[in-house]
Amino acid sequence: xxxxxxxxxxxxxxxxxxxxxxxxxxxxxxKETPSKRKQARTASHTGALSDMRKHxxxxxxxxxxxxxxxxxxTTKGLQAASYELRRPxxxxxxxxxxxxxxxxxxxxxxxxxVIAMLRPKPNMxxxxxxxxVQAAVDAPDSIGTxxxxxxxxxxxxxxxxxxxGKGGAQADIVLTAPQDQVPLLFxxxxxxHESAEELADKLEKYARFFRRKVKDTDGKERPMWxxxxxxxxxxxxxxxxxxxxxxxxxxxxxxxxRTVPRLAELTRHLWQGSGxxxxxxxxxxxxxxxxxxxxx
Numbered sequence: 536x537x538x539x540x541x542x543x544x545x546x547x548x549x550x551x552x553x554x555x556x557x558x559x560x561x562x563x564x565x566k567e568t569p570s571k572r573k574q575a576r577t578a579s580h581t582g583a584l585s586d587m588r589k590h591x592x593x594x595x596x597x598x599x600x601x602x603x604x605x606x607x608x609t610t611k612g613l614q615a616a617s618y619e620l621r622r623p624x625x626x627x628x629x630x631x632x633x634x635x636x637x638x639x640x641x642x643x644x645x646x647x648x649v650i651a652m653l654r655p656k657p658n659m660x661x662x663x664x665x666x667x668v669q670a671a672v673d674a675p676d677s678i679g680t681x682x683x684x685x686x687x688x689x690x691x692x693x694x695x696x697x698x699x700g701k702g703g704a705q706a707d708i709v710l711t712a713p714q715d716q717v718p719l720l721f722x723x724x725x726x727x728h729e730s731a732e733e734l735a736d737k738l739e740k741y742a743r744f745f746r747r748k749v750k751d752t753d754g755k756e757r758p759m760w761x762x763x764x765x766x767x768x769x770x771x772x773x774x775x776x777x778x779x780x781x782x783x784x785x786x787x788x789x790x791x792x793r794t795v796p797r798l799a800e801l802t803r804h805l806w807q808g809s810g811x812x813x814x815x816x817x818x819x820x821x822x823x824x825x826x827x828x829x830x831x
Contacts, residue, residue, distance in 0.1 A: 536583055537592070540608050541616025542684045543646050544631035545596055545639060547603040548577040548584060550646050554681060556580070557655035561668045587612065596631065600638040607631040620682050625697055626763075628687055644784040645686055645707050645724050652678045652710070679712030690744040696763070704740035711764060719766040721779045727787035731797035738779065738802050745776040 539551045552559055556579075563575035584606050587593040592612035596605040608616055613627045620627075631642070654677040657668050688709045694700030708722035723737060747759045766777055781798075783791035799806075 536580065536587065537608075537612065537616040537619045538681050540593065540606065541613065541620050541622075541627060542681050542686060543642075543649065544628060544686050545605050545607040545642050546646055547599060547605055547643070548580045549573055549603060550643075550650065551584075551606075552577045552580045553650060554653060554655050557671070558657040558668075561657055561671070594630075594632070597639065599643055600640060605639055626685070628685070628689075631687070640726060640786060641707075641724065644726055644782075644786070647784070648722065648724050648782050649681075649684050649686070649708060653681065653684075676715070678715045678717055679710060683710055683712045685709040685711075690741065691759070692740065692743045692747060702740065702743065704737060704744055706741075709764070719760075719764050719777045721777060722782060723779060724782045724784060725791075726784045727789040727791060727794075729787075730789065731794045731801060734781070734794070734798050735801035738798075738805055741779055742776065742805050 536551055536555060539554050540546060543550070559576040559579075563572045566572040566575055584593055588595070588606075591609055592615055593606050593608050596607040598604050607630055610630060613630060614624055617624045617627045654671075654674055656674075656677070657671055685706075686708055688706045689696070689699040690704040690706055691699035692701075692703040694703075706721045707724045710717060710720040710722060712718075712720075721741065723734075725734065745758065745760060748756050749759045749762060751757045751762050760777065764777075781795075783794075785791070
C-alpha cells in the first residue's frame, strides 16, 4: 500500500486493492450487492490503512463523488514509500492534502489510467471464479509495474525541480518502463472539460520544459528532463522530445472526436517533425497521442 499510495498520491481502498491484490477482485461473488462485494474484498486493505493512520503514515483525504473514502500519505508516509519504491524523497512529490475536497474526479481518472496500463494480473492459485480470472490473466501484458509510474510531476520551465517557477507544466503521469519498450512517456488525462485551446496551452508548456537546458552534475549542459530520466538517442538528437499521451475520460460535455482535430491544428508545429512521418496513436481506451515516435 505504501508503494501504491507513493505512486498515486491519493487513492480509494478499492483502487489500492485492484493494484496490490488483484486476486481479491474475483472473490466474494456470493455477496448480494456490488457494495457488499466491494466491502468484503477491500476489508483487509481498509484495516491496514487504519493501522497506517494510527502510525502517522496516512490520512483520510475526503471522498469521491460516489462516496468512497480517499487516503493519502503524510510526510512520514512519503518517506517510507520512497524507501519501498527506491526513489529519492525529493522525487516523491507532495502529500496531496486536500485533493479529495471536491470529489477528486481528476485524480480518480488518473488512477484508473494507471490501472488500465498496469492491468494487474490475479494469481490463479488464490483466486476464485475461474472463467473471469482466466480472462484477466489472458489479457494483454501490462506496461511496467507500479514503481514505473509517477503522478503529479512538476516540469519546471523556470526555477528548480524542488522549487518550480512560473510557466511550467505538471504531468499527470510519467511512465518509465524500458523493459516494455516505453523508456519515457508523459501522460495527460482530460475529463473532457477542457477546450482544444486549453490543452494546446498545456502542450506548449511541455515543449517549453523539454527545450530547457541546465548544467548536469558533470558540468555539461543537457536538456533538463535528461537530468532526471533517460531515453534513447535519436537521429535528431535532443531535437526530438519525449512523447506525450493524451487520455480522454468522457465525463464532461466536450467530445474528444471534435477536440482532437482542432488540437492537432493548434499544435502541429510541436509534433509534425522535420520532414519525417509523424505518428498519431489511438489506444483501445480511446486515448490518442500526437507525437513523433522515438527515432522518427
